[in-house]
Amino acid sequence: xxxxxxxxxxxxxxxxxxxxxxxxxxxxxxxxxxxxxxxxxxxxxxxxxxxxxxxxxxxxxxxxxxxxxxxxxxxxxxxxxxxxxxxxxxxxxxxxxxxxxxxxxxxxxxxxxxxxxxxxxxxxxxxxxxxxxxxxxxxxxxxxxxxxxxxxxxxxxxxxxxxxxxxxxxxxxxxxxxxxxxxxx
Amino acid sequence: xxxxxxxxxxxxxxxxxxxxxxxxxxxxxxxxxxxxxxxxxxxxxxxxxxxxxxxxxxxxxxxxxxxxxxxxxxxxxxxxxxxxxxxxxxxxxxxxxxxxxxxxxxxxxxxxxxxxxxxxxxxxxxxxxxxxxxxxxxxxxxxxxxxxxxxxxxxxxxxxxxxxxxxxxxxxxxxxxxxxxxxxx
DNA sequence: CAATCTATGCGACAGCTGTCGACTAAGCAA
DNA sequence: TTGCTTAGTCGACAGCTGTCGCATAGATTG
Numbered sequence: 001x002x003x004x005x006x007x008x009x010x011x012x013x014x015x016x017x018x019x020x021x022x023x024x025x026x027x028x029x030x031x032x033x034x035x036x037x038x039x040x041x042x043x044x045x046x047x048x049x050x051x052x053x054x055x056x057x058x059x060x061x062x063x064x065x066x067x068x069x070x071x072x073x074x075x076x077x078x079x080x081x082x083x084x085x086x087x088x089x090x091x092x093x094x095x096x097x098x099x100x101x102x103x104x105x106x107x108x109x110x111x112x113x114x115x116x117x118x119x120x121x122x123x124x125x126x127x128x129x130x131x132x133x134x135x136x137x138x139x140x141x142x143x144x145x146x147x148x149x150x151x152x153x154x155x156x157x158x159x160x161x162x163x164x165x166x167x168x169x170x171x172x173x174x175x176x177x178x179x180x181x182x183x184x185x
Numbered sequence: 186x187x188x189x190x191x192x193x194x195x196x197x198x199x200x201x202x203x204x205x206x207x208x209x210x211x212x213x214x215x216x217x218x219x220x221x222x223x224x225x226x227x228x229x230x231x232x233x234x235x236x237x238x239x240x241x242x243x244x245x246x247x248x249x250x251x252x253x254x255x256x257x258x259x260x261x262x263x264x265x266x267x268x269x270x271x272x273x274x275x276x277x278x279x280x281x282x283x284x285x286x287x288x289x290x291x292x293x294x295x296x297x298x299x300x301x302x303x304x305x306x307x308x309x310x311x312x313x314x315x316x317x318x319x320x321x322x323x324x325x326x327x328x329x330x331x332x333x334x335x336x337x338x339x340x341x342x343x344x345x346x347x348x349x350x351x352x353x354x355x356x357x358x359x360x361x362x363x364x365x366x367x368x369x370x
Numbered sequence: 371c372a373a374t375c376t377a378t379g380c381g382a383c384a385g386c387t388g389t390c391g392a393c394t395a396a397g398c399a400a
Numbered sequence: 401t402t403g404c405t406t407a408g409t410c411g412a413c414a415g416c417t418g419t420c421g422c423a424t425a426g427a428t429t430g
Contacts, residue, residue: 002376005376005377005426005427007376007378008376008378011378032415033416034415043378044380045379045380045381045418048418049377053417053418055294107298108298109299109303111298113293113295113297113298116298116301120346140367142366147344147347147363147364147367148367150347151340151364151367154339154343154344154347155336155337155339155340157339158305158338158339158342159332161302161339162332165302178329178333179332179336181327181328182325186406186407187406190396190406190407191396192397192406193406193407193408217385218386218387219385219386227409228409228410229387230388230389230390230409230410231409233388233389238387372429373429373430374427374429374430375427375428376427376428377424377426377427378424378425379422379424379425380421380424381420381421381423382421383419383420384417384418385416385418386417386418387415387417388416389413389414390411390412391410393408393409393411394408394409395406395407395408395409396405396408397405397407398404399402399403399404400402400403
């Protein structure tokens with residue numbers, strides 16, 4: 001399968017759109033491959049030419065979104081005042097709030113372990129790059145940068161997961177500020 | 186279904202043992218219900234009398250183990266010296282190290298989203314209880330205790346996940362100390 | 371335009387899932 | 401012990417999955 005073939009690109013785009021479309025309506029667990037294929041206007045067998053399974057499809061469809069989150073997280077300066085979260089972090093939580101249902105479906109109990117792993121991984125990588133690039137919270141030189149990045153990536157995805165999963169989610173501004181205070185240590 | 190019926194208890198115990206047994210050999214994704222039933226010496230249909238699906242079975246089978254981790258985490262005093270992790274935390278990481286394969290199967294990309302959610306949930310609950318019970322890191326009174334607990338629960342599961350997933354995992358003592366330093370902020 | 375390549379459509383298959391109704395046998399209560 | 405209750409077994413079913421070989425149509429190359 002040549003991934004650059006315009007036919008293949010079109011098909012993948014359709015599949016990505018279809019799964020996101022369906023995920024807006026129901027839990028991942030109750031979406032079938034047959035359904036995705038139908039929605040995408042593609043033969044069921046064709047799906048498997050592009051993605052080994054549902055998890056891979058879902059995760060791939062979220063790639064852009066996740067990259068956005070990771071980039072925003074890595075952009076946060078550490079020297080912002082304790083009572084005012086930096087702009088990128090505010091944007092990050094607003095981004096999630098605007099897609100709360102989607103993130104709940106992805107990160108919730110019915111969600112995709114692959115997606116969760118991928119999201120943490122991207123965050124970790126982005127933060128680690130930022131850290132080894134020099135700008136990093138002080139006083140942790142005796143902790144491996146990679147581990148520090150993982151710690152924060154876990155904390156962030158944990159908070160997001162808990163946030164979007166809750167019954168009556170708190171306002172974004174509130175969570176953002178609380179997270180920022182915890183992060184600033 | 187009466188959960189106290191000795192027949193039911195015996196069957197559930199067999200199923201829990203069977204899934205943990207199988208999980209030692211292969212990824213969760215390649216274990217079938219039929220396989221679990223066979224291994225447990227139980228009819229396939231019987232499994233569904235106790236657990237709605239594989240995720241539920243796996244998560245239930247890990248309940249004790251997860252509770253152990255959550256308890257250990259909540260027991261950590263915050264005033265231990267920066268260069269020496271408190272005993273409960275050491276025990277926690279050793280516990281995970283001794284079951285690294287199992288945790289990798291549970292928390293990895295092929296793992297169970299339900300299990301991951303449950304583990305974070307238990308950790309959050311245990312820490313939140315501890316926090317509202319008075320003993321809590323200072324300087325965070327302006328952050329909801331529940332959110333603080335979630336932050337740490339996410340960080341811990343994130344680190345564990347990353348740790349057991351890595352190719353050549355670092356020694357437990359190393360990770361323990363690094364985590365402790367990050368936690369102490 | 372013609373010839374070639376290949377992504378997709380199509381139908382079929384074995385295996386797994388979750389559920390059902392009828393039957394068997396283990397536990398409990400009198 | 402006797403009889404009732406109910407967990408478990410058994411066989412069957414529809415639906416989904418992942419894979420296959422073959423046919424078709426869309427893209428590329430000359």
